[in-house]
Amino acid sequence: GIQVEQSPPDLILQEGANSTLRCNFSDSVNNLQWFHQNPWGQLINLFYIPSGTKQNGRLSATTVATERYSLLYISSSQTTDSGVYFCAAPHGSGNTGKLIFGQGTTLQVKP
């Protein structure tokens, strides 16, 4: 099955700073999702982005499927951005909702 690796594992930012989180995957994908897990444990879907670039407010994501990586950009970070960011990709080829998660990037934004 697919391997999903995220970097960095931990990140500390000052409020207002920008950051880039990376997700590498070992096989081609047709379903790549980014999630934010807040300090209360709730997983929120940020982007469904198997390819291309999407933006939502201060967040944007780019997936380069041919090179097997995805990037999540956070601009002008706020303390509410703190938490764990996960990317997830399907286990095998074809249409599959069986997601394999990376180990996550733990982000702490300091005021």
Place this chain on the structure above:
Amino acid sequence: GAGVSQSPSNKVTEKGKDVELRCDPISGHTALYWYRQSLGQGLEFLIYFQGNSAPDKSGLPSDRFSAERTGGSVSTLTIQRTQQEDSAVYLCASSLDWGRTIQYFGAGTRLSVL
């Protein structure tokens, strides 16, 4: 409903007891998924349902784990003869259909086995 609902939010049980965890997906979502999040293990896929059918049960950790879904809606994950290593947060998600669609997660059930 407005979102995926899971109950109970917390469950403390004694080793050897059986537990049932419930998931109520978003109305109209045909696909439902169970994941487990353990300290040091990350998020692991357990089982999915398309309608009431569970084609792939290979992610269930042992034969003490079972799941069912009725009426294409509510799902129950049952753990028999719980062990301490079963302690984790059990997360449920649903999506419009199986495959290339967004998965929406519930708040999870935190299970503690003493």
